[in-house]
Amino acid sequence: MSEINFDPIVLTQSLVKCSSVTPKDEGALKVVESHLKAIGFDCYPLTFSGNGSYEVKNLFATIGNNGKHFAYAGHTDVVPVGNENSWKFPPFSATIEDGRLYGRGSEDMKSSVACFISATKRYIDEYNEIPGKISLIITGDEERDSVNGTPKILEWASKNNYKFDHCLVGEPTSKNEVGDKVKIGRRGSISFFFQVKGIQGHTANSHLAENSAHHLVSLLNSILEKPLDEGNENFLPSSVQIATIDIGNTVQNVIPELSKATVNIRFNDMHSSDSLIQWVNDKIEKIFAKLENASCTYTYDANADSFLNKPGLLYDVISKSISEITGKNSNPEKATDGGTSDARYIKNYCEVIELGLRNHTLHKVDEFAYTEDIIKLEKIYFQILQNYFK
Ligand SMILES: [Zn+2]
Structure with a gap:
């Protein structure tokens, strides 16, 4: 079991070190849970099975009271490494070299999960109380069937009277720099x-x-x-x-x-x-x-099926937060390209936007994330929480 450490880079490393190739978990969700518990979250590990697919471990975690409900959705599972001998470093070693954190899942999307946990920790440290609710929807099955993952967490949450107002999905969406592109729909x-x-x-x-x-x-x-x-x-x-x-x-x-x-x-x-x-x-x-x-x-x-979210309050908050951190005034590109993601299920419940690291090495050999990008993404997520609950 890894130590509790809220530094987004160290936390990303702890997650990458778990070889959680779908549907294996290898301790990844425990890393998430132990950190969220330390901040005061109520954690609900949810294992689902059936509907013609394998059994999957997931996690729902929530903190706060009445008021606006902000959700973050992500996954801790990763795709297979392919030919391990082609990797510069062992794919689950989370080695950092020249400002790059290497490893399967470093870009897609363990760093984003780490950044959101770190940002939430900082937000709660600074404001003590949340004028609303923050929940995390973390699945162990985004990369394969997606049958016993996000759709079932959402059903479970709905049955237990959790209603989300807005949801940020942390998939890697950026292009040339963190925050230049978000996704508002998918084909x-x-x-x-x-x-x-x-x-x-x-x-x-x-x-x-x-x-x-x-x-x-x-x-x-x-x-x-x-x-x-x-x-x-x-x-x-x-x-x-x-x-x-x-x-x-x-x-x-x-x-x-x-x-x-x-x-x-x-x-x-x-x-x-x-x-x-x-x-x-x-x-x-x-x-x-x-x-x-x-x-x-x-x-x-x-x-x-394809979907498109008409940009609303969440887009405005995200756009403002990105420009406050990056110093750029242009709004992020509103894109709908790329593959599918679990946003396709969440869109049935609330406005959902995807924002994460640069999309450049995911699913490849030598997948990596720039450590400076991880630091920047954590700052943007913190700013989003701050602006959202202002
Ligand atoms: Zn992903």
């Missing part, structure tokens, strides 16, 4: 797994067979024919990508019976999972309705 994601069935035969006797690959190619062509949209003021254009095409034919003289493909779509708020399923159905209908000897079936995995 949605859906994958389609197509399987086309024809009739197997000799390539020399094509009239006796039906080539599944040809019809799959037609389908994929029609899907890629023209862009789904041109984007809008808040979102980039939706993106349709073939992830894989699998026929698995090992010889040249057999017409394949089965051909498969996976297509992933990252879509903006001009579409929904339902509208895209309909769009795919229409494409399939057009190509296969007239074919007697070939058919297409598919399954899909709708990971997330």
Whole structure:
């Protein structure tokens, strides 16, 4: 068990040293809990399981009284290290060299969790009392299924009458310097797994067979024919990508019976999972309705719908706090790009904005965070608490 130390860099190191590759925890949540308890938080470790996914440890912690309720959401799980031999330092050693703190999870997003805990500690030390409530929603499953993590913590909180007014998610959102970019929404994601069935035969006797690959190619062509949209003021254009095409034919003289493909779509708020399923159905209908000897079936995995939060009070507080710390007057960019995050669940409960470190090495070999960025992020989080409860 690591010592209690609220220095955001030391605390980040304590967290990085726990090899919490989803769904393993390896003590990471205990580090969070012991620090929050030391400040006076009520801590509720929450283990959830079921719904076709593995068991996950999570933590909900809360402090304060009636008044505005500020929530911070983050995760302590990390993605696998990949080839460990390619790392400059062991990925869970949290080694600091030349102002960089190396380790899996250093950028995504243990440093942010550490910064928020440090900022809260400083805020409570300075003001003694919170004119409202601060809660932390910390999951051990953001990087994989996200089934027994944030969505279930939120349900649990709601059942126990915790209502959040605003939520800050600490994912790494910044670009060139800390605070130059926040996220106010995200694109949605859906994958389609197509399987086309024809009739197997000799390539020399094509009239006796039906080539599944040809019809799959037609389908994929029609899907890629023209862009789904041109984007809008808040979102980039939706993106349709073939992830894989699998026929698995090992010889040249057999017409394949089965051909498969996976297509992933990252879509903006001009579409929904339902509208895209309909769009795919229409494409399939057009190509296969007239074919007697070939058919297409598919399954899909709708990971997330897109969402957009109209910037409100939280954006104003965050924007003001960033400029007070960085001395820059320009408002942070309001972005909706990148992958999904647990903000997609929180948006159903309150205004949510994501703000964290620079996004540059996450999920890579030699992931690191600049120690000066960690210090700056802690200051910004402190300023946000100060301005929010003013
Ligand atoms: Zn993350």
